[in-house]
Amino acid sequence: MSETARSWLADLTSLFTPTPTQFDGAKSHKDAIERRLDTVLGVHRMFEIGSLRHGTGIWLYSDADFLVSLKGIQPTSPLTMLARVKQALEDRFTATKITIRQPAVVCHFSDGVVEVVPGYISAGGGYMIANPSGGWMKSFPEEHNKYVNEINAKHNGGAKKLARHLKIWKYKRKVPISSCYLEMRAAKFLSTQVAYSPIIDLHYSLSHLKNVELAALNDPTGLGSRFGSCSSDTMKKDALSKLDTAVTRARRAMDYSLSDEQSKAIEQLKLLFNK
Incomplete structure (x- = not known):
């Protein structure tokens, strides 16, 4: 035919369409990232979000994405939050390139890229995360x-x-x-x-x-x-x-x-x- x-x-x-194991390398860093952020900033929970979790990831292009809800007081600017997370991860993963790409802090590990989206639990439910165009936005990933x-x-x-x-x-x-x-x-x-x-x-x-x-x-x-x-x-x-x-x-x-x-x-x- x-x-x-x-x-x-x-x-x-x-x-x-990625295979189930193609991003195992990137996802393997989740626990180490969570421990580091919990030690430095305090963490309520860290869980997978994004296209790989949703079943819409693109092979060669999608990253492993995690949302981490931080403890403490939400700063006025999300840039402050992103800078704190970036610094905490740079001090732990010294050989890894770490950048900010709102709303995420991106960890470029040798075996895969991990995007960490930090945020704070919102009083009305959901999470306050950095808006890519500036300021805060409320997100309900689940x-x-x-x-x-x-x-x-x-x-x-x-x-x-x-x-x-x-x-x-x-x-x-x-x-x-x-x-x-x-x-x-x-x-x-x-x-x-x-x-x-x-x-x-x-x-x-x-x-x-x-x-x-x-x-x-x-x-x-x-x-x-x-x-x-x-x-x-x-x-x-x-x-x-x-x-x-x-x-x-x-x-x-x-x-x-x-x-x-x-x-x-x-x-x-x-x-x-x-x-």
Whole structure:
């Protein structure tokens, strides 16, 4: 049987889906990080979050992500919190490059990258973490995961497949959009759809992102802060330009696929995903 656009997209998804053990090296540092931060700053708990935990991680691009809730008084600026966490980890892991990439402190271990998202327990539930665009934001990672899982179950895995497609496009085309934003947008988009069709929904979800001009997304759970798309106006301008090109290629891929011109549809998908 000749290759179809749908089978090509499925193969791409498989290629970029991490195996269960590919991030074991990075995750193995969790206990040492938690002990260090508990000794220096005090820790309530540290638990895995992010795309690997959610089942939307991208091989070669995603990191192991952990949220650590700190004890003590929340400082006025999240930058103060991030600097304290960075210093504590630098003093412990002296041979490891450690950087700040809001909302995380990133540990570049030789066997994997770990992103530590520090925060404080919020009086109303959830966690106060650094907003990538500045200031504090309230986050409910466990509730957000539950929301995505519910939409995903409704579409037999479609929400996480769509999120992964959007993330592959982001990484392969170097689009400066938040992965969390794309994941929540994918789930929110499919929450209004009756069924999931990979090629069709890839086009319409990208078109929706273009139509809303990457506007911040209200937390679909109604609990936390809005999800921002980009860390700066300059990044957003770049992302919108690349999104415009992506919508055109995704539309052509869909049209060719629906016309059963599969080779032409695959050509457009290869351009879309830079493959």
